[in-house]
Amino acid sequence: MTGVVSYEDRLKGFDWSLGEKELGITKDGPINIGWLCTDRICRMGLGQKTGFIWEGSEGAVRTYTFDRLRVLSNTLARFLEKHGVAAGDRVCLFMDRVPELYIGLIGILKRGAIAQPLFSAFGEDSLKVRILDAETKAIITQRKHIFKVRRMRDSTPSLTHVFVVDGGAEGLKPGEYPLDLEAEPPVEEYAVHPTTAETPSILHYTSGTTGKPKGAQHVHYSVVSQYLTTKWVLDLKPDDIYWCNADPGWVTGTSYGIIGPWVTGTTQVVGDFGFSSDRWYEFIEKHRVTVWYSAPTAIRLLMRDGDAPVKKRDLSCLRHLCSVGEPLNAEGVIWSREVFGLPFHDTFWQTETGSIVIANYPGMVIKPGSMGKPFPGITATVVDPKTFEPITVPGRVGLIALRPGWPSMMRTYWRNPTTYQSKFKNGWYLCGDRASIDKDGYFWFVGRDDDVINTGGHLVGPFEIESALIEHKSVAESAAVAKPDHVNMEVVKAFVVLKPGFEPGDDLELEIMNFIRKRLSPLAMPQEIEFVAKLPKTRSGKIVRRILRAKEFGEPIGDVSTVMED
Ligand code: 6R9
Numbered sequence: 423m424t425g426v427v428s429y430e431d432r433l434k435g436f437d438w439s440l441g442e443k444e445l446g447i448t449k450d451g452p453i454n455i456g457w458l459c460t461d462r463i464c465r466m467g468l469g470q471k472t473g474f475i476w477e478g479s480e481g482a483v484r485t486y487t488f489d490r491l492r493v494l495s496n497t498l499a500r501f502l503e504k505h506g507v508a509a510g511d512r513v514c515l516f517m518d519r520v521p522e523l524y525i526g527l528i529g530i531l532k533r534g535a536i537a538q539p540l541f542s543a544f545g546e547d548s549l550k551v552r553i554l555d556a557e558t559k560a561i562i563t564q565r566k567h568i569f570k571v572r573r574m575r576d577s578t579p580s581l582t583h584v585f586v587v588d589g590g591a592e593g594l595k596p597g598e599y600p601l602d603l604e605a606e607p608p609v610e611e612y613a614v615h616p617t618t619a620e621t622p623s624i625l626h627y628t629s630g631t632t633g634k635p636k637g638a639q640h641v642h643y644s645v646v647s648q649y650l651t652t653k654w655v656l657d658l659k660p661d662d663i664y665w666c667n668a669d670p671g672w673v674t675g676t677s678y679g680i681i682g683p684w685v686t687g688t689t690q691v692v693g694d695f696g697f698s699s700d701r702w703y704e705f706i707e708k709h710r711v712t713v714w715y716s717a718p719t720a721i722r723l724l725m726r727d728g729d730a731p732v733k734k735r736d737l738s739c740l741r742h743l744c745s746v747g748e749p750l751n752a753e754g755v756i757w758s759r760e761v762f763g764l765p766f767h768d769t770f771w772q773t774e775t776g777s778i779v780i781a782n783y784p785g786m787v788i789k790p791g792s793m794g795k796p797f798p799g800i801t802a803t804v805v806d807p808k809t810f811e812p813i814t815v816p817g818r819v820g821l822i823a824l825r826p827g828w829p830s831m832m833r834t835y836w837r838n839p840t841t842y843q844s845k846f847k848n849g850w851y852l853c854g855d856r857a858s859i860d861k862d863g864y865f866w867f868v869g870r871d872d873d874v875i876n877t878g879g880h881l882v883g884p885f886e887i888e889s890a891l892i893e894h895k896s897v898a899e900s901a902a903v904a905k906p907d908h909v910n911m912e913v914v915k916a917f918v919v920l921k922p923g924f925e926p927g928d929d930l931e932l933e934i935m936n937f938i939r940k941r942l943s944p945l946a947m948p949q950e951i952e953f954v955a956k957l958p959k960t961r962s963g964k965i966v967r968r969i970l971r972a973k974e975f976g977e978p979i980g981d982v983s984t985v986m987e988d
Pocket residue numbers: 628672673674745746747748749750768769770771772773774793853854855867869870962
């Protein structure tokens with residue numbers, strides 16, 4: 423491929439300071455993500471370039487140049503300052519994917535405050551837990567969500583300011599203020615707060631599998647990782663039109679749905695609407711999207727809907743596709759090659775890692791079903807679950823472990839240093855996932871550590887079972903979990919969602935069983951298949967196997983605040 427620097431060449435002599443140099447920052451000097459995403463881009467002469475194209479659910483389109491983004495985020499920063507929001511205060515973003523959400527994050531960072539993005543679909547309880555934990559001072563929200571904020575205000579004393587971005591002042595209660603960015607006097611020049619490398623920037627709540635949601639605390643220096651991974655893995659170039667379909671309530675929607683594209687001066691498009699294969703393809707065609715960052719949950723739904731909606735559109739604009747969030751089934755890569763002529767490049771990372779750590783690099787040979795190789799500067803391995811020593815045998819499964827110290831690594835869990843410390847063993851940061859590494863250095867995902875099934879002392883990962891199931895023509899989605907068993911302690915049970923046109927029944931169950939028997943070891947074979955209409959998922963689209971598992975074991979299901987209710 424021309425124009426692509428090979429993975430091996432990138433590795434040679436790699437140092438994170440390369441990112442500092444390109445961004446014109448030093449570790450000891452001022453570093454402000456908000457400034458780097460807007461002011462710096464304008465200073466590079468790109469002020470009149472379109473930075474943001476927004477399409478609302480009803481089809482309205484708004485376009486912003488980088489200069490407009492700069493001025494509006496200044497205006498927001500000044501507004502916060504006027505209302506007494508100080509550096510270090512937590513400011514929650516609680517909105518649908520409206521422009522104020524994106525500009526809001528930049529403005530909060532310019533003010534030197536800490537942004538706390540949350541899914542607007544959260545109910546008041548999920549919201550409250552996180553506001554209490556972060557002792558959030560202000561929340562920026564929309565009219566349509568204010569009732570949830572109001573219902574929890576009596577029990578969230580830290581929350582002194584509620585800013586409402588639409589509908590003016592009418593009907594607002596004490597402590598609620600209208601924030602109409604377009605009506606505020608535009609702030610051409612704003613003295614961006616002198617944040618430095620280690621100043622906290624974003625507090626991203628992640629629930630993990632059990633227990634209370636934890637706030638992964640990031641700092642402004644994270645931008646070095648986000649910048650380089652955006653350039654090298656997402657492969658963004660000056661003329662690209664980039665679409666990341668993640669909501670900023672999920673880390674993908676901030677690291678690569680705000681910071682990544684803007685810090686590289688790329689035009690990004692955002693759609694404030696949910697999944698629909700027709701609408702998504704129409705969106706790509708209409709805006710001439712060139713680079714698309716999506717997730718397996720969406721890719722599986724697109725596969726379910728088949729090739730017909732793709733064929734109606736001219737999607738020749740697409741040139742690079744990436745995926746994150748869950749293991750990407752080999753089937754997804756093979757399908758996307760067929761229908762788009764391009765493979766999805768799987769990328770692996772976490773809220774805690776702040777940026778991509780293992781990836782299928784552009785130009786690298788993709789082994790479908792593999793997560794690829796560590797990003798330059800990232801030392802990744804799999805370690806033995808008992809000794810925490812690296813496993814050197816290719817193909818042997820262990821815990822994914824990273825050597826701490828890359829720029830976007832979380833610095834702690836907000837006011838929870840004990841849990842933070844518990845993630846480190848033998849000098850490694852443990853991701854909580856299992857994988858193996860093959861002889862060529864490719865990582866193969868097995869499952870979340872808690873999702874692994876122990877059948878007669880053998881550990882089986884859900885991913886291989888689910889990948890085998892999804893290859894069957896009737897299967898849209900699946901989840902493999904443990905169910906209790908007298909003899910083997912645990913056995914595998916599979917939950918299956920069928921594609922339209924297929925009827926659940928004993929015959930189909932038998933057919934699927936026979937189909938996967940050829941692909942799986944006897945140990946991994948499910949004892950039972952249950953057909954379900956849908957699987958429990960987080961708001962970022964991850965299948966929550968522990969809920970299905972807990973039901974099988976008759977155990978409590980734990981924290982469900984990030985699980986979709988509908
Ligand atoms: C960015 C993000 C992190 C967890 C992670 C793992 C799973 C993410 C994956 C993947 C297999 C991939 N995960 N990417 N598993 N292959 N390419 O997803 O952050 O919401 O914190 O989730 O998601 O289990 O540990 P977060």
